[in-house]
Amino acid sequence: MSKLNDAINKQYNFEIESAYLYVSMAHYMEEKGMSGFAHFFLKQAHEEIEHAEKMSHYLFSIDEKPTLEAIKKPQEEFGNFTETFKAAYEHEQEVTKRINELYDFSIEENDHKATSMLQWFVDEQVEEEDSFRTLIEQLERVNESWAGLYLLDEKLGQR
Numbered sequence: 001m002s003k004l005n006d007a008i009n010k011q012y013n014f015e016i017e018s019a020y021l022y023v024s025m026a027h028y029m030e031e032k033g034m035s036g037f038a039h040f041f042l043k044q045a046h047e048e049i050e051h052a053e054k055m056s057h058y059l060f061s062i063d064e065k066p067t068l069e070a071i072k073k074p075q076e077e078f079g080n081f082t083e084t085f086k087a088a089y090e091h092e093q094e095v096t097k098r099i100n101e102l103y104d105f106s107i108e109e110n111d112h113k114a115t116s117m118l119q120w121f122v123d124e125q126v127e128e129e130d131s132f133r134t135l136i137e138q139l140e141r142v143n144e145s146w147a148g149l150y151l152l153d154e155k156l157g158q159r
Ligand SMILES: [Fe+2]
Pocket: 015, 018, 047, 048, 051, 095
């Protein structure tokens, strides 16, 4: 496997690791009785699996077999509600950093098909970060009040 494809395979694994983290956040929310927030994080986890599948599909399509690596045990406690969403946002910023590095690497390698595949991820990260920023802004306004939290929980449960 080329160095670039190997790096794509690493990101493939990191997408699955992201899903694992969001499942853990869903458990944390469910435990606190916030089923809307839990639903939101589970959906987020499903999206991460879809992202991973886009990458494994790409690797197979260029005749490379993706490799699954061991996934580290995710964190289980994330603080209060605002802090939990902030932790998710920080994770998305880390994903963006890694995607951008991969994108740059594909350009350095003149691998147009990889650049094209990664373009989708560059765009997707803009949306991911935007949606978390919006939620954090709303959570900060609510300031951990139960009335506000239940309204947001209700809203995210319908996502
Ligand atoms: Fe992702």
